[in-house]
Amino acid sequence: MIELEGLTKRYGEKVAVNNLTFTVRPGIVTGFLGPNGAGKSTTMRMLLGLDNPTAGDVRIDGKRYAQLKDPLKYIGALLDAKAMHGGRSAFNHLLCLAQSNGIPRARVHEVLDTVGLTAVARKKAKGFSLGMGQRLGIAGALLGDPEILMFDEPVNGLDPEGIHWIRNLMKSLASQGRTVFVSSHLMSEMALTADHLVVIGQGRLLADMSMADFIRQNSRSYVRLRSPQRERLLDVLHQAGITVVEAGNGTLEVDGTGAERVGELAAQHQLVLHELSPQQASLEEAFMQLTAESVEYHAHADHQGPGDAAPGRAPSGGPPPGQRPGQGWGSGWQQPRKGD
Amino acid sequence: MTTPPTPQQPQAQPQQPQAPHTQAPQPQQAYAGAVAAPQGPPATAPAAPPAPAAPAPPSAWQQAMSNAYTSPIPVKRTNLGHALTSEWTKIKSVRSTVWTLSIFLILVIGIGLLAVANTQSDDYQDVPFTVPAFFGLMLGQICLITLGVLVTSSEYGTGMIRTTFTASPQRHRVLAAKILIFFTVAFVASAGSILLVGLMASGAHSGPEAGDIPWGGTVFKGALYVSLLGVLALAVGSMLRHSAGAITTMLGVVLVPAILPGFLGIWDSTQKLGEKMADYNAINSLAKIFQIDDFDSATGTSQLVLLIVLTAAAVVGAFALLEKRDV
């Protein structure tokens, strides 16, 4: 159980993390999605007490990280960069971590086995490939058999087999009742692993909803139409009670009605169609659109003047500008955030 | 795109802990079936005894929490002892320790033995038997400085520090353990090598011409001096977080006061300062400790006190900076 409240981090002028409030719950995999530079790693460092928040608060099971007496048994974390001394062997790296938390030496062998590094346990970490380094980092995260696991871009550098392995690992860890928080910049990766999704862009919270809702709302299927008799077609569809959206370039988009029905209607009224095609917006597209808007929003914010920053607590509650109402993303923002 | 199993996940809940996460346990169920082999320890993982499907709003929160994973590994409150064991493993499992200490021992013992072989008994009339170790120590102190710097700064250079502080959020405890372990290692190595050289010299030259100067104190003071210099380096490494920068700084601390007095002597106004520097620089301090100055009965105590004060100040600074800074 991780709770963030109004978490904010500034590096000089740059706001890396902007007033994040959300909760990471046990028993599910929570995906933390955002493009590069969105502030995912910074957020995770603040969760671990490595960076001090400019404003706001993080609690692990109600406690500050620094108050944890046996942190490795609470949280296991894989950070994005190789956070280890390359000159130390894999075994010794894990051993010194284990010792710092009073974890028995036998457990080091166990986790090395779990991640498949037993054969290279005595080899220096600097000779490891990116994927092996990730596995060693994951071994360190599993060391204390913690109830909370945090992975920053864990699939980076892994081969397909490794990616498959880590997906299953995360799901099974969650199924044991653990809290699993994993970041990625790839929507497709998240769609395969996460049950719940937190999306950030430019440090701001853009969405916080279940994966199922996200998919339902964003893998919108619709019918695309083009016709030289556009006005008549619009009339016909309107009379049939079908809502049409003009999508530019003379194309029309119809939601919630099958291509068959639209085609039959056109035939009845002897309308010429140049295109009648069922479409499916991909999640990746939806994600890119969402984060592009957060960039747009940022440009606006600069116009309003940079000085309006009430430390850490931007007035919240309303949807951010650039939010298209009714497009699904809103629901992440419509949730009550009275805690702010 | 393949859709994952879609748990009946409610909209995220408000942040107040009191607000029941009505359906939190459900996804757990969804996965409990979907995942074949649980990884991790085979432990008695309380992997979701199927929660009642009917949502029971008031107790759902507690239910979610009681279903949360608990490890079979017993929870221990960590203490300084854990940090010391960990730092001991760290210091002995990297090459830089082996290299710096080997070179240190070769310099002190090697040069010491050469000096023993090229001296006569009457050379020890006015000086203690440990004097041959002095020549090696002058160079060898650079090794301890390097090791001291690396003990802290290499963690920052490699990113290891993030892992370290994640495992031990009590940062002051980590630094304290580093200082204690490093000081012990440095003191044992330097005292051991000085003692060895002293024993060789007294064994080879214990003729009647040799004086009867007690030399036990020089072993202690000499080792203390170079070990403290190493601790100073460790503290500087922790503050600067950069190996090359910290080593350069420490070389400055050792060399500048040894070189500058020559220039400061030119002007009247700086002459006093120059004399003090000449008196208290690291090289001369060691010379005093080993009683090489003929007419001086002082045995380097005030030089040692100055280094203790300086080191203490740097250590205090390192602790003060440690807690506040981002890593």
Ligand SMILES: Nc1ncnc2c1ncn2[C@@H]1O[C@H](COP(=O)(O)OP(=O)(O)O)[C@@H](O)[C@H]1O
């Ligand atoms: N130590 C730092 N000093 C200055 N800027 C930083 C620092 N760490 C991160 N940033 C900036 O904060 C933003 C967020 O970075 P990061 O958290 O690494 O993003 P992500 O992990 O989502 O890719 C970036 O613009 C990055 O340049």
Ligand SMILES: [Mg+2]
């Ligand atoms: Mg990152």
